[in-house]
Amino acid sequence: MKLAIEWFLNPDHLPIIVAEAKGFLKKNGISDFELIVPTDHYDGLQDLIEGNIEFATNEPLHLIEQYHTEFLSLGTYFETKGGVIMKTTSFEALKKGEKIQVATPVSNEKTNGIGLEIIKRYGAKQGVNIKPSQIEFIAKDFYLIKHMKEGADAGWLYFYNFEGIEAKHENMDVIHMDSDSAGFANFCALDLFTSKSYYQKNKEKVNAFVEAIQEAIEFIETNPEEAYTIYYAYTKEESTPLMDDILKATTKCFSKDFESLSEKELPILKFFNEIGITDLSEDKFKKAFLN
Template identity: 30%
Template sequence: MESLKFGLEWYLNPNHLPFLVGIDKGWFAEVHLDVEMIEPEAHFDAIDEIYKGNMDLAVTEPLHLVQDRLQNHDVVGFSRYLQSDSGVMFLKDKGITRPRDMIGKRLTYPSAPGPTGLAFIKSLIEADGGHCDVNDLIPINKGFYHTDALINDEADIAFSVQQHHELIEARERGYEPGFFSLKEWGLPAGGNLILVTSREVFSKRHEEIGRFLEVLKRSNEFIRNNREEAKEIYYQFTKKDPMNAIEAAIVNATLNYFTEDFSMPLDYFDHLQKWLKQSELTDSLLEPDEFWTNELLLEKSRGGVNSGN
């Protein structure tokens, strides 16, 4: 039995159900992996934790992968497991009907007043034919409590919102949210959760990581075909109340986004890094294969990863 530690990007939530299924069903043990799931107390830098040897793999978003690699960190992404959509949420009674209506609005996002959230909103406004300086926006930091910030009139718009989470929450709380999708306006699409590690760990633990992905694919397939049992596993593991209507609605929505296709095209990462440069958030550009590899997925399709026996 080989130990493999992986870190979540945030507190345990429905996005992490495939890992819970793999643990509950004993599938990781079947492929001789003793997995440890690390739930952060705060939103930590996963790559630093991998460098320190505190974990082997981490869940993150493509944006963070590209930013880390452009800063010369030894990091590579190798598998997607959740594919949703992300963008900007607002309440429809605020008079916002199109992206250029966001000029002059109060914007909440987790890294505010950092430049990335402001740059995305600026790009959305300009994609809609508006002219925007980042100084035309008012950054507000309400952490990840996007829905609360809008309902409590602490912000007008919220960025880094997941289609299957905050929009569902707002509706369940009796509000009518609007949503601007990044990808629908030609910007680098969010909404993907991916696995990353260092190139050193990827090379040294290639076989174990391949087995980890086999279980993850099996878990995603199980969720698609056994929705009720998958929900039972989630509630048993997290001890959350299945009668909580908001949580139940988010869980139900999330079940639809665990993808069959774990690969990602290199063009996706090229688009993202070029947007970062165009937005003056980086001075560097790299070859797209510096960010991502589908190597393990191709090996799996050829039957090249063994079960650890």
């Protein structure tokens, strides 16, 4: 059984690490498990469609952006705040009609369009009319705070439990343009995916895997310090004040009660439909869930 994560291994994947390390997978009959950690950006969802792997993690927006009839979301196991993080001085520049650069790990028309909408909505709430010509998206990688320190004005597709905490450690004066401050359906999360074909033939295995991840999340909630130790041992990373704080913030983002419900994620689809990112219908979207 293989699970591919969406990018580099980090605390967002702690339940998967704990489920393997604590034997929750083996206890549920899953003795042969491989966690696929890419060295570069890797489209696990495509491998899922092709039947090369059984599970994948990815953001809910990719369920919409890359929609395929084979996609089956088993629910959102991780959710944080996020969106665009911007230097306060750069927002002041926008107010003056100046141009800024936004670093982003995935630069394309659709994802850039979402980032632009978030910036515009935040601006509107502050009484500022921001023009698309003022925003330039620059393709980088996920190390958004690093790029902001090196000159970028903002980072798009940031997660608060990671880049938000890092910005605090760097004493950066930033604005968090998230679902609350900018007014949009929150999609800064990770779903657990399988394919419909695999699920239909292996319902018991899929349910057993989900139960193991849920048990791992419960373990993290009740034994956070041990979970941190497991993370460092598994990843071979050294404990640092920054990573310690990222781990602490991340443990508050997991939900052991996650389940495959379209109702929870429909607001995201409606938001993307509203801003013209997709024309995916609600009926098709709902078919990517069990309920």
